[in-house]
Amino acid sequence: MGHKLKIVTIGGGSSYTPELLEGFLRRYHELPVTELWLVDVEEGQEKLDIIHALCERMVAKAGVPMRIYKTLDRRAALQGADFVTTQLRVGQLKAREKDERIPLSHGYLGQETNGAGGLFKGLRTIPVIIDIIKDVQEICSNAWIINFTNPAGMVTEAIYRHTNFKRFIGVCNIPIGMKMFIGDVLRLTPQDELNIDLFGLNHLVFVRDVRVNGKSRFDELLEGVATGTLSANSVKNITDLPFNEGLIRSLRLIPCSYLLYYFKPKEMLAIEMGEYYKGGTRAQVVQKIEQQLFKLYKDPNLDVKPKELELRGGAYYSDAACEVINAIYNNKNTEHYVNIPHNGHIDNIPPEWCIEITCTLGQDGAQPTSRITHFDEQVLGLIHTIKSFEIAASHAAISGDFNDVQLALNLNPLIHSDNDAELLARKMLLAHEKWLPNFTNTIRDLKTSKGK
Template identity: 45%
Template sequence: MTIKVVIIGGGSSYTPEIIEGFIERYHNVRITEIVLVDIPTGKAKLETIASLAKRMVKKSQLPIRISYTFHRREALIGADFVTTQIRVGGLEARIKDERIPLKHGFVGQETNGAGGIFKAFRTIPILLNIASDMHELCPDAWLINFTNPAGIVTEAVIKHSPHKRVIGVCNIPFNMKSGIAKMFDCDVRDIEIEFVGMNHFIFGKTVWLHGENVTDEALKRLVEYNQSYSPANIVSLGWSKPFIESLKMVPNPYHQYYFQTKEVLEKDLQAFQDIGTRAEVVQQVEINLFETYQDTELMEKPKELEQRGGAYYSDAACNLIESIYTNKQDIQTVNTFNNGAISDLKDDDVIEVNAVITSEGPRPLTIGSLPNSIKGLITKMKNMEHLVIQAATTGDYNQAYLALLMNPLVANEKKAKTLLDELLEAHKDYLPQFNLKEEKIL
């Protein structure tokens, strides 16, 4: 039996990790073909990644065929799984997402605030096209999305494309489990966390160690150890004792943008002056990584890849593919329809949730009502995501304005329009849905 995987964004620096994941899981998922897809402007990177992938497979002595192409539709024919890891506009677009908000006194971050909204605006139409092609060419294939903002993009695709076999993944739940495991000096597999919320806005409601509820002890140690479980792209500022003791849940690294906005903004503005934005730092990391990848003696994923903020995204995707293919029915944290898991949200709202993974997809575990401490925040963020999706799919300027205005990291009616107009102009080549010649709101 053949298993074909298509990696869209195959020239990404993360691809060696997903190749490694497939090699390690070959005994359970005997993938026979991996096709790397990218755009012509990424030709050099794609060729470099394809060469490294072939060396990795050669070293493994497994019968996996690696190829690459710029013709997405041809690649999708007969696919069983499709992963997406794209960045529309490349790192240059990310730099704008970070620089322009910072210039106006707002947090500049690629998946939160104004930057995250504009990444969604650029990304959603492309993912909708990919999903439409899949529905035509490989209707039974699963789309595993780890293109950010993963939750918003996943919801947009499921709701606005004919293809429904779509699941989003993120590395933050793994990072949080890993951080808790370090505090208890145990293997990450010994830790389970009940997650509640949305992508990049989840909370750890309950923590178990070997099946025993250790939430109180975990929160105590979180304060005492000041343990950082942040990915490489977020510098942790730590959490205060009153915050943790009052919240009674484990926050995720991205929460600092919402609960420590002033401090984060000051830190980012200083870094902006000293070394540039995170995107500019990543540009150099990417240059170094691809120099490493070109070494013809390299036959494995290099350690340096962990310097990228999305390390372990690919591992999450591989775990998910293995569980779907084998009907493993284990529990993983994914982005999928709520389907009643959180009673305060609609069934077709996409949430980040623990789910049983079956051959027919994820079955979310019931959470019930949101804790009062976060209920208002979660529902507000979900409504803001709805506005983002509506603007991205229609090009409606008013909805785009409202999306920025209702985002807690903007929320300034005097500056929101200025910020919106500047970002629309900066990204106009990647936002064809917005007809900038039309009359805007007054």
């Protein structure tokens, strides 16, 4: 691919960026990044400055010839880019707080990738990612976009459904977190080869088989999860509740932790409502963690990624992204778990759907190579329901139409009333007005009707 390797990170002021850089530095012998450009928006300038300075110290300590740049000019940064990573949060953590608090104030789950909160994060994010794609197509059309902006499944669906850009891969930390959990539980060594058969949608994946050195060890893992001696929860931002033993035994699948929202909606809502009434939401917890992190990042003597970063729910996102870039750049043809259109690999869902599945990654991108070619019937209904929601949500993000927002909310199984769907649509559109330019006319009409 030539000597120069340029990577552009959009959302470069993110607290996750030091982990991303650590991943590049660890792999420098095979992934020789010569330029890393950190791009952010005006509101993120202060964080960008702090992150840039820390990254420069990390590179100096590593002693590698990598240059770190910072800019608010995305188009300038994209010139000659080989890879673009997207890790942005439109409206920053204050918008996430609204995604959580507004639904909870009406007795609904408040979560950044599920339910009403997940929808509105998607509505804010999808148009911005599409704008980035337009720039990439014009400025560096051969670049790959590796996206780990949530809701990753909905974003990936929108890109493949509403643009003609094909060099786009959605990455999530849930599968890599599950893989690390499985490796720890089975007490594997670095010499052991671990293969996982997982399938589903982003934040809605199930593990069907686990093989160590070619031999299945799924039954012992399933037994541990069923009896509650093992926790399948691999993320910090979800309350750790055990799945019902009968459910796990009847499914014969290991669900990711986000499936608690669908198998235990009553319990999860009760926990979140309790936190809400005490005056706290996950967004507020994260803001406190961020404040602590950036205080650490400012220390001129800090030249490594601090351990405290793992308190953030998205730990290992960046590691997953580095591995994906490495596999493409070096044509490794190695196993990864990503979000892409399956193009008929699964025989009982529409071929154009974007799903999260085991793939082989090389210079031509991701190809589904999972041994799974058929989704289990007992979870197919839930997968269809959430995919219908993602499709409706991606359409609403582009149309800017109030009825399209209502439809998406009504299709989501965490919303239990069409009247409440309308109420949440109104309140959240007005609350997020600044970050929803596609909805300018809709919001103007809402304000007019409110005044009557």
